[in-house]
Amino acid sequence: MTAKPSARIYRGTLRNLRLLARKLQQGEIVAVPSETVYGLAGNALDARACRKIFTAKGRPGTDPLIVHIHSLKQLREVAVVNAAALQLAKKFWPGPLTLILPKQEVVPATVTAGLPSVAVRMPSDPLFRRLLKLCGLPLAAPSANPFGYVSPTTAEHVHHGLGRRIDHILDGGPTEIGLESTIVDLRRPSHPRLLRPGAISVRELSRALGVTVRSGPKGTGNSTQAQIAPGSMQRHYSPHARVILHRRLSLRQVAKGDPAEAWIFPKRPPGPARPHLYWFDVAGTTPAIAKKLFAMLRQLDRAGYQRIHVELMRGNGLAEAINDRLRRAAAK
Numbered sequence: 001m002t003a004k005p006s007a008r009i010y011r012g013t014l015r016n017l018r019l020l021a022r023k024l025q026q027g028e029i030v031a032v033p034s035e036t037v038y039g040l041a042g043n044a045l046d047a048r049a050c051r052k053i054f055t056a057k058g059r060p061g062t063d064p065l066i067v068h069i070h071s072l073k074q075l076r077e078v079a080v081v082n083a084a085a086l087q088l089a090k091k092f093w094p095g096p097l098t099l100i101l102p103k104q105e106v107v108p109a110t111v112t113a114g115l116p117s118v119a120v121r122m123p124s125d126p127l128f129r130r131l132l133k134l135c136g137l138p139l140a141a142p143s144a145n146p147f148g149y150v151s152p153t154t155a156e157h158v159h160h161g162l163g164r165r166i167d168h169i170l171d172g173g174p175t176e177i178g179l180e181s182t183i184v185d186l187r188r189p190s191h192p193r194l195l196r197p198g199a200i201s202v203r204e205l206s207r208a209l210g211v212t213v214r215s216g217p218k219g220t221g222n223s224t225q226a227q228i229a230p231g232s233m234q235r236h237y238s239p240h241a242r243v244i245l246h247r248r249l250s251l252r253q254v255a256k257g258d259p260a261e262a263w264i265f266p267k268r269p270p271g272p273a274r275p276h277l278y279w280f281d282v283a284g285t286t287p288a289i290a291k292k293l294f295a296m297l298r299q300l301d302r303a304g305y306q307r308i309h310v311e312l313m314r315g316n317g318l319a320e321a322i323n324d325r326l327r328r329a330a331a332k
């Protein structure tokens, strides 16, 4: 058997965008940048195109895809809209917020894993937006990584994970936010629920809606677990190395110097650099940590560490979203 040639990486020129828009119209799949993480996109109205996405990722058919749109007109084509959705759309779109709404008939069951609801988002990344506009289609896209692994935040990450399974990667540089979108369930607009934390916080959502957005389905008491959303599984975004979480890391722990262990501090600890000691951001600024999180886990995984120790964040909003991803990376 001959190996498939590896994917081509395209710069975001108008010519390339036109070419990729045509490929999408023809039912091919294309990895695209977004402000959250890189996505693997296909025509959301074409079940065959969407099946290619599941195959390339090795994603189980029970894990539904997010549909990306360019306009509110497209929102109405794929979802049954309510007032709460319009309020949030007005406030946060284009941006890193996904809404769960009843689906329209045109959306194939493949996209929604057979659910009567659809997840919809209007991304803000300029290249992704241009591509959505040029192809004129809603695009279903999960993260562009093999299922369960750390999400990609550069074109090179996509190439590393899927380069032999897909043909086209649009390079938009490192992603702006670095974490997957906030997902809010609006099927019952008077009882909005957070299914996945992200850069847009529960507080902001609650303020915009004028009602409190609760975490996840009732009874789980766990904001990281969303059982109504098939696929929001506990273990996800995981490197091969074991991730071990700490409330607080001290330099004394690092001093043990086991070469199989890496230690990641939120910010640069005092004193000289030393082997196996890492930090997400020199100053420990939360948005900078979010941006660097997945790239750092990948880097240390590729360096061959067996255990990666990480200090959890303190605070709410984006810090909670970072902790959510860290907990999933650490889950067994």
Ligand code: AMP
Pocket: 063, 064, 065, 066, 100, 112, 115, 117, 118, 119, 141, 142, 143, 180, 183, 195, 228, 229, 230, 231, 232
């Ligand atoms: P990913 O694209 O990898 O960020 O994953 C998308 C996630 O969105 C899924 O794993 C689900 O948690 C959620 N999701 C997508 N579609 C639906 C839906 N129709 N109903 C509920 N949750 C959904």
Ligand code: MG
Pocket: 142, 143, 151
């Ligand atoms: Mg994913």
